[in-house]
Amino acid sequence: MAGFHNEHEPLGGSILSKTTIICGILAFIAVVLLAKRMVLGLGAVTNLNNGYPWGLWIVYDVVIGTAFACGGYAMAVLTYILNKGEYHPLVRPALLASCFGYTLGGISIVFDLGRWWNAWHILVPGYMQTNSVMFEVALCVMAYILVLWVEFAPTLLTRFKLLHLRKKLDRVLFVFIALGVLLPSMHQSSLGTLLVVMGYQIHELWQTPILPLLFLMSAITMGFSIVVFEALLGAGGFHRSVRHEMPQLGKLAAIIRTMMIVYLVVRFGDLAVRGALGAIFTSGIKSVMFLIEIALFATPVVLFSSPSKRASKKFLWIGACCLLLAGALYRLDAFLVAYQTGAGWSYFPSVQELLVTIGIIAAEILLYIVFVRKFPVFYTHKLTPAELAAAHTK
Amino acid sequence: MSVNRRDFIKGAAGGGAALATAAVVSVPSPAQARPNLEMSPNAVGLLYDSTLCVGCKACVAGCKEANGLPADVNTDDALWDTPLDIGPKTYNVIKLYADGTADHKDQEKDGFAFIKKSCMHCVDPSCVSVCPVSAMTKDKQTGIVGYNADICIGCRYCVASCPFGVPQSEFDTPTPKIRKCEMCRHRQAEGKIPACAEVCPTGATIFGPLTAITEEINRRRAMKAGEANVFERRTLGSGDTHERPAAQYVNHVYGETEVGGTQFRHMAGVPFDKLGYPNLREKSFASESEGIQHTLYKGLIAPALVLGGLVWAAKRASHIDDEHPEE
Numbered sequence: 001m002a003g004f005h006n007e008h009e010p011l012g013g014s015i016l017s018k019t020t021i022i023c024g025i026l027a028f029i030a031v032v033l034l035a036k037r038m039v040l041g042l043g044a045v046t047n048l049n050n051g052y053p054w055g056l057w058i059v060y061d062v063v064i065g066t067a068f069a070c071g072g073y074a075m076a077v078l079t080y081i082l083n084k085g086e087y088h089p090l091v092r093p094a095l096l097a098s099c100f101g102y103t104l105g106g107i108s109i110v111f112d113l114g115r116w117w118n119a120w121h122i123l124v125p126g127y128m129q130t131n132s133v134m135f136e137v138a139l140c141v142m143a144y145i146l147v148l149w150v151e152f153a154p155t156l157l158t159r160f161k162l163l164h165l166r167k168k169l170d171r172v173l174f175v176f177i178a179l180g181v182l183l184p185s186m187h188q189s190s191l192g193t194l195l196v197v198m199g200y201q202i203h204e205l206w207q208t209p210i211l212p213l214l215f216l217m218s219a220i221t222m223g224f225s226i227v228v229f230e231a232l233l234g235a236g237g238f239h240r241s242v243r244h245e246m247p248q249l250g251k252l253a254a255i256i257r258t259m260m261i262v263y264l265v266v267r268f269g270d271l272a273v274r275g276a277l278g279a280i281f282t283s284g285i286k287s288v289m290f291l292i293e294i295a296l297f298a299t300p301v302v303l304f305s306s307p308s309k310r311a312s313k314k315f316l317w318i319g320a321c322c323l324l325l326a327g328a329l330y331r332l333d334a335f336l337v338a339y340q341t342g343a344g345w346s347y348f349p350s351v352q353e354l355l356v357t358i359g360i361i362a363a364e365i366l367l368y369i370v371f372v373r374k375f376p377v378f379y380t381h382k383l384t385p386a387e388l389a390a391a392h393t394k
Numbered sequence: 395m396s397v398n399r400r401d402f403i404k405g406a407a408g409g410g411a412a413l414a415t416a417a418v419v420s421v422p423s424p425a426q427a428r429p430n431l432e433m434s435p436n437a438v439g440l441l442y443d444s445t446l447c448v449g450c451k452a453c454v455a456g457c458k459e460a461n462g463l464p465a466d467v468n469t470d471d472a473l474w475d476t477p478l479d480i481g482p483k484t485y486n487v488i489k490l491y492a493d494g495t496a497d498h499k500d501q502e503k504d505g506f507a508f509i510k511k512s513c514m515h516c517v518d519p520s521c522v523s524v525c526p527v528s529a530m531t532k533d534k535q536t537g538i539v540g541y542n543a544d545i546c547i548g549c550r551y552c553v554a555s556c557p558f559g560v561p562q563s564e565f566d567t568p569t570p571k572i573r574k575c576e577m578c579r580h581r582q583a584e585g586k587i588p589a590c591a592e593v594c595p596t597g598a599t600i601f602g603p604l605t606a607i608t609e610e611i612n613r614r615r616a617m618k619a620g621e622a623n624v625f626e627r628r629t630l631g632s633g634d635t636h637e638r639p640a641a642q643y644v645n646h647v648y649g650e651t652e653v654g655g656t657q658f659r660h661m662a663g664v665p666f667d668k669l670g671y672p673n674l675r676e677k678s679f680a681s682e683s684e685g686i687q688h689t690l691y692k693g694l695i696a697p698a699l700v701l702g703g704l705v706w707a708a709k710r711a712s713h714i715d716d717e718h719p720e721e
Contacts, residue, residue, distance in 0.1 A: 043565030050481065050562040053550035080711040081704060114548020114563055114570040121527040127545055128527070131684045134551045135526035136691065174712040178704035182697060190687075197520050197555045197683035199653075200672065209686060342559050344479075 008092055008155070008376035011238055015370055019237075023366035030359020033352050034111050042114060046353045051345020052336070059335045060357050061108035063191050064328045066141070066184075067219045069101025071230065072148060073184040074223025078255075080177045087248050089379030092155060093234065094227045096377050099148045100364045106145050108360055109138075133193045140187035147183060150176045159375045188219035195334055203338035204276045205283060205290050211334070214267060221259045222327040224252045225300075228320040232313055237369075240378065242313070250310040256323060257304035260297055267294075289329070289337050296326030427685025430654035430678045431518035437537035437604040439515060439657030440577070440591060441611065444664070445500045445641035446625060447508040447598035451488050453590035457512075460578055460589035461485060479511070482564045485575040486512035486590055491669050500641045500663025507662060509669040510599065512590070513560045513575035514649060514656035515539050516678070521552035521561050523680035530561070530572075537604075537657050538579050543571040557653055557674060577657075587629050594627065602630035604657055611647055614640065614661060654678035 037045040048055045071094035079087045110116050121127040122138050129135050154173070157166040192215030195202050208214070228249050235242040242249070271277050281287055300319035309315035336347065349357075372378055454477065457463070466477035466484045477484035489511060494504035501507075519539050521530045529546035532539050541561070548570060552561040564570035578588035586592070591601035602610070610630055617623050617640035627634040641663045648666045649656035652674040660666070667673055690696060 039568060041564075041566055041568045041570060046565075048565055050553055050559070053553035053563060081707045083707065083711045085711075112549075114550065115543070115546050116548065118527070118545065118547045121529075121545055121547055124527075126528075129525055130691075131523050131680075131687065132526040132551070133683060133687055134524060134549060136687065138526055170712075174708035175705055177708040177712075178701055181704050181708075182701045185700070186691075186697060189690075193683065193686055194551075196686060197524055197679045199520075199557060199679035199682075200674070201555075201557065209682065212686065212690075339554075 007089075007380050008158075008378060009380045010159075010376055011240070011373050011378055013238075013373050015373055017369075020366055020369055023362040023369075026355075026359045026362035027366060028359075030356045030363070033356050033359070036352075037111060037356075042112070045350065045356070047347055047350045049345060049347065051341040052339070052347030054335065055347060056349040056353050056357055057108055057112045059332055060328075061112075061360055062105050063331045063335060065101055065105040065108075065360075066191070067188065067222045067327055067331065068226055068324065069098045069105065070184060070188065070219045070223030071095075071226040072098030072151065072223075073181065073188075074220050075227055076151075076177055076180050077220070078224075080174075081181055087252075089245060090227050090231065090248060092152075092377045092379070093230055093372065094223075095148065095152050096155075096371055097226065097230055097364075097368060099145075099152050100367050102141065102145050102148055104360050104364055106141055108356075109141075111356075133190050133197070137187045137190045137194065140183045140190070144180070144183040144187065147176050147180045151180050155375050155377060184219070185216060189213065189216035191215050191219075191331075192334070198339070201340055202334065203279075203283065203286050203340060204274065205271070205279050205286060206334040206338040208270050208274060210266070210270050214263070214270075214330075217259060217263045217266070218327045218330055221256055221263065222324055224256050224259075225320040225323040225327075228252055228256075228316055229324060232317050232320070234372070234378070235313075238372070238378075244379075246311065246313070249316055250307075253300070253304040253310040253316055253319060256319070257301050260301045260323070264294070264297060264301070286333075286337060289333050293326055293329045293333055296322045296329060299323075299326075427677075427682045428688065430676075430681050433517045433604060433655060433657070434533075434535055434537045435605075436535045437517075437657055438577070438582070438602065439537070439604045439607050439659065440588065440599055440601055441607045441659050441661070442510045442599050443614070443625075444507050444509060444598070444660065444662035444669070445643065446596045446638075447488065447510070448596055449488055449490060449508045450595065452593040452595060453510070453599055454484065454487055456589040456593035457486050457575070457578075458484070460581060480560065480562070480575075482562050482571075482573040485573070486510060489670065491664055493668075502664045502668060505664070507664040507669065508598075509662070509671075510590075510660070511558075511670070512658065513539060513577070514558055514652075514658045515575075515577060516653055516656050518654040518678035518680050520555040520557060520653075520678070520680050520683075523684055524551040524555045526551070533579075536577075536579070536582070538577045538582075539574075540576045540579055541572055541574060546572060548572075555679070557672065557679060591628055597625045597627035597634075597636070600626060600629055606630040607659060611650075611659060611661065615643065615647075617643075619643075651676045654681070 033045055042048055046055055075087060075091045075094045078084050079091050110119060113119055122135065153169055154166055157169065189212035192211035195207065195211055196209060231242055231245055231249055234240060280290060299322040303309050303315050303319040463485065464483050465475035466481065467474065468476045468478055477487050480487055489509045490506060491509060492506040493502060496504065496506040498505040499507065515538060517537065519532055522532045522539060526549060527545050527547055529542050530539065530552050550563050552572060553563050561572050561574040563572050581588065587601040591599045607630065619642040620639050622637050623640045624635050624637050626632050643661055643663060644665050646666060648660040648671055649658055654676065662669060
């Protein structure tokens with residue numbers, strides 16, 4: 001029987017395509033704009049102001065982007081912590097997307113820091129400020145980026161035939177896998193805690209002491225959804241059959257549904273406990289955004305309740321997309337729509353600001369395509385499901 | 395090692411238990427928030443009495459001179475320093491409330507009143523609590539909230555979190571600093587008082603130890619509206635006084651209780667919500683946020699326990715992979 005890990009193979013094929021060329025151009029535009037930001041300052045590129053000191057780069061590139069990059073985290077929980085080996089084929093592609101999502105998120109934070117040359121102060125014991133949620137998020141994200149690359153390293157070591165190193169790494173990899181679950185649990189919840197200190201400045205539909213719990217639950221669910229999303233997108237984009245992966249994708253959909261039911265119960269329970277249910281219909285544009293968000297969260301609950309829809313590529317796709325949009329909108333709402341900073345301030349990202357974010361997304365897509373074509377990321381399914389199961393339960 | 399069905403279930407259950415622990419420690423209870431921080435007995439502060447203010451804005455100009463701040467130009471001819479609010483170029487401003495005919499000073503209806511805005515020097519400041527690198531600090535003795543640009547990384551969490559919108563960042567330079575009133579601590583180090591209090595001709599802004607300021611507030615509270623009273627200029631105990639009839643104060647001294655108290659106190663004849671000051675609860679926002687954070691991460695005990703469970707579970711799963719000798 002062939003080695004279970006050697007069942008991953010590069011997809012091969014040409015890197016040059018319409019998609020990769022467009023992504024390359026968009027990423028280049030972002031690099032030029034980021035250079036401009038470095039020379040002239042944040043104000044020359046962004047619409048940031050003192051009423052809205054955090055804009056698109058923080059809210060999309062970091063807060064939403066890292067939640068989208070929770071695929072590696074969610075699959076590690078399922079495959080290694082809950083010990084469900086059947087999901088193994090989905091782990092590497094998820095991990096790769098997480099590597100790029102987090103790494104580029106981490107890089108984009110540096111460009112958003114006004115005094116980036118002092119960023120290393122975070123690591124200096126005399127400066128560390130452990131009361132700060134930002135401190136914990138920064139430290140965890142930095143550590144997690146390293147952990148992600150260690151988790152992904154077996155793929156690279158295999159590709160470059162460094163098998164002795166690979167063997168050594170395999171022996172300690174479980175420690176990194178454990179860290180790879182702990183660290184995102186910490187900072188994905190803390191991204192919610194970031195807002196608690198803003199108190200009345202965050203609208204009551206979003207401001208709650210259980211923000212960390214709501215952020216964590218939605219991040220894990222977004223992680224499962226992005227795995228479904230990427231598997232189906234990869235199937236279309238790389239003309240790859242997902243026949244073998246469909247049962248697991250269906251099971252992920254069932255997990256997503258259960259987690260979303262719990263999430264919605266907790267979310268509305270919290271609104272009820274805080275006496276904020278009335279605000280759902282009386283808060284103008286904030287009510288509208290809240291209701292869209294809830295509708296998007298609820299759609300996969302309805303769709304994924306049906307076993308036949310969980311077996312349908314189309315409905316899996318719709319449900320996963322709805323949930324990803326819901327999680328993204330929840331974060332956008334909490335950080336920007338719900339942020340009421342006083343009269344006279346307004347914020348909408350500038351074109352240049354948007355182009356940077358688009359360029360970063362393009363870079364992620366580009367790198368992902370290059371890596372899956374050149375490195376053994378995707379599972380080949382040479383083993384039958386029965387053999388795979390046997391390998392796990394022998 | 396062979397993994398049978400029972401072991402598999404045990405492994406899954408163990409992993410589940412680790413996750414459940416993680417979930418449980420993630421749920422903070424409001425009771426675990428820490429209390430508000432206490433004010434230092436040696437705290438210094440400012441008292442602004444809106445009823446004494448004549449709107450001359452000497453404090454705005456004095457502050458700019460003392461802190462080397464540039465003009466904040468907002469007119470087309472660009473010939474006038476006209477700050478519209480506090481900002482990176484302006485640490486304090488005087489604003490005007492006017493209602494109806496605006497005939498009577500310190501009256502809500504058909505009246506007008508002046509308002510001063512600058513850093514409140516909170517007893518339990520959000521900006522200090524959120525700063526990841528200790529660039530924003532609260533002096534243990536004086537309680538002054540100060541800023542050190544050499545440490546600051548420019549994350550602007552202080553800007554986002556302040557309930558009064560005080561710390562503000564520069565955006566028009568590649569080397570931006572956060573800017574805010576630091577109660578002229580550089581002048582205090584030379585034995586001087588904050589410039590805004592130094593130049594105020596009517597004693598509307600006075601400087602002093604918080605103990606003296608509290609006594610003065612109580613004295614003014616007891617005054618009868620319309621009766622002549624003595625008011626000091628610059629600082630309490632300065633001996634530089636003038637006499638004038640007391641105004642009718644509203645029964646609220648802003649900063650006594652707001653977010654755990656502030657070292658800049660305000661008295662006025664018009665309700666503070668009319669003067670642009672937010673209605674704030676007594677519990678500081680920093681105490682709530684830190685309460686959650688330290689419940690989860692105190693001594694890193696909870697993360698260490700969870701990590702232990704996760705390592706155990708991941709190790710179990712990695713044994714399964716050892717089944718493949720060709721690896």
